[in-house]
Amino acid sequence: MAGVSLSNIIKRYGAVQVVHGINLEVAEKEFVVLVGPSGCGKSTTLRMIAGLEEISEGDLLIDERRMNRVAPKDRDVAMVFQNYALYPHLNVADNMAFGLRIRRMPKDQIATTISETAAILGLTDYLERRPADLSGGQRQRVAMGRAIVRHPKVFLFDEPLSNLDAKLRTQMRAEIKRLHNRLGVTSVYVTHDQVEAMTLADRIVVMNDGRIEQVGTPMELFNNPVNTFVAGFLGSPPMNQMKGQLTETGARIGSAEIKISGAMNGDAGRDVIIGIRPEHVTLEPGAQTSVLPIELDLVEPLGSEALLHARFGDDNVMFKTETHGDLSHLSGVAEVHIPASRVKIFDAETGNALSLGG
């Protein structure tokens, strides 16, 4: 097993710089997810780790060895691609054995490895089938099998679940997590799906426009986003962000006064963005809660929960609440209650989180 270290990694295509000096340490056996919107540089970063893209500047270390000029085959990494990259003319067994044959592993050893891996992935009955005869989930498993049989130091996943339907994605997500727990191989996983990132990662790296916005555990990022981008990217539905001003006792959003935990340190009057996660509001008042009057627009039942689409002043806001199996109490909702400890404050200009003294 090995760690991966990226130090001031820059990627340029001609004069265009797409990755602007990334620094990241992936510990041994850690599962790190790079997440961000399309074009944020996450796949490019992964491909630089794999050796499929040249690194313009900076240092890449795998297992403490500088890899910038090392050929992909000698980096001891295995990659799972978005479209699986299965060889259509080979059956499942041959697809999985491809890398091993290239490395001239003895035939009996290949057979044993394939059979063990197929058993782990539930592919034993499909070894003779070609990719065209498999379902999306099975193809995905073959792609993972091809990576596993190599016993690499690092697994690289490039949006491996994005071609699957929602149900299968949930299922495969759990399988990947189980597999990682079982094999304990250092993994770097790229996705644009924040749910995948939250559920799979030991640590999440949120990227935007070729830069890292924040690195941390899923709950760190969820509870303490460093800026409005991270706050808006992680969480489903995303955090409500409303313009307001700090006051002596809290913050004002339009006509509403919101209590905030922590002192204002004389920042009263400062323009800020107030962030409230949809799931943090309550319909009943509590100690240290503030009232936010809303105009309810739509109720979307999700079963045990419901999404409330509403308007507050000029802002569209969204809240999540438990239904207890009944939607009748939601139809007349005209206000929600915001716990002071859950309110996030960001600078209106920079979008960076403001830490309030306590």
Next chain:
Amino acid sequence: MVEEHSTATQSIQDNVLQAREAAPLHSDGKMVRLLDHFKREWQLYVMLAPTIIWFLVFLYKPMYGLQIAFKDYSIFRGVAGSPWVGWEHFETLFSNDQFLRAIGNTIKISALNLIFGFPAPIILALMFNEILNARFKKTAQTIVYLPHFISSVIIAGIVITAFAPTGGIVNVILGWFGIDSIYFLTRPEWFRPIFVGTGIWQEAGFGSIVFLAAIAGVNPSLYESAVVDGANRWQMMWKITIPSIMPTILIMLIIRIGNIMEVSFELVILLYQPATYSTADVVNTWVYRQGLQSGQYDLAAAAGLFNAVVAFVLVMTANTLSRRYSRTSLW
């Protein structure tokens, strides 16, 4: 609730039936649908028309004349007026040594073309695919595509000049090694290699376009995956590129097999001479001499029909075998 649902379903079904009755044209079968389609997409049919007309005029209308293969044809009595003679022309053909020799030559030249000429554009395409310098690649492609656009007469002229006994580049080079000058084009044993080689030179480059297009269609992540797995360029060519373009190779092979009796007629006519008839005379040149030069149109039609039937059987067989063993077929 259930009652409400069934009432609603009934109402929808009634509406559908009423709509069908109100628009009877849409239930009148294929012809009406075709007419509807024509009215809607007439521009597409207009674009299709020249090709259909070409097929009708040049391929289907002449089929009417095929019957002269079974008639004692006279240009004065016409196709319809000439008397039937049954299989007489076919019996004549198969008792004619020159025709049998022409069949043998056709098969031998086609086999050589298939063995050496068919892989040439594939190899060329694979080589082009490996060239990384874009400018060099474009230049090389232009050079090898060029002979295709030169008329067969000029190609034959170049070949005749190149292989000329005095001053021909080939004999000049042989002279450097002390080898006596050879009059290649009068030597039967040299005709086939020269003919097949000329064909490769003329068509391999242009033929490689199809395979280059097929290579361009190979999923790039297959190569990336192979690179991460440790494959080198040679292994990627053998284990990814060639298997990936195999369906295209098989389709082109089926088409080629269908044309096996159609040895390039103009080039043979331009390169052969009576001294090389023993190896150069193919069915088409024999048909040309018998049919047009000697005026035996009925005999020539019988030979042409035989050619077409053999080609049809071959292409059907190749297609069936390919479909059965490789899941790839023309139809």
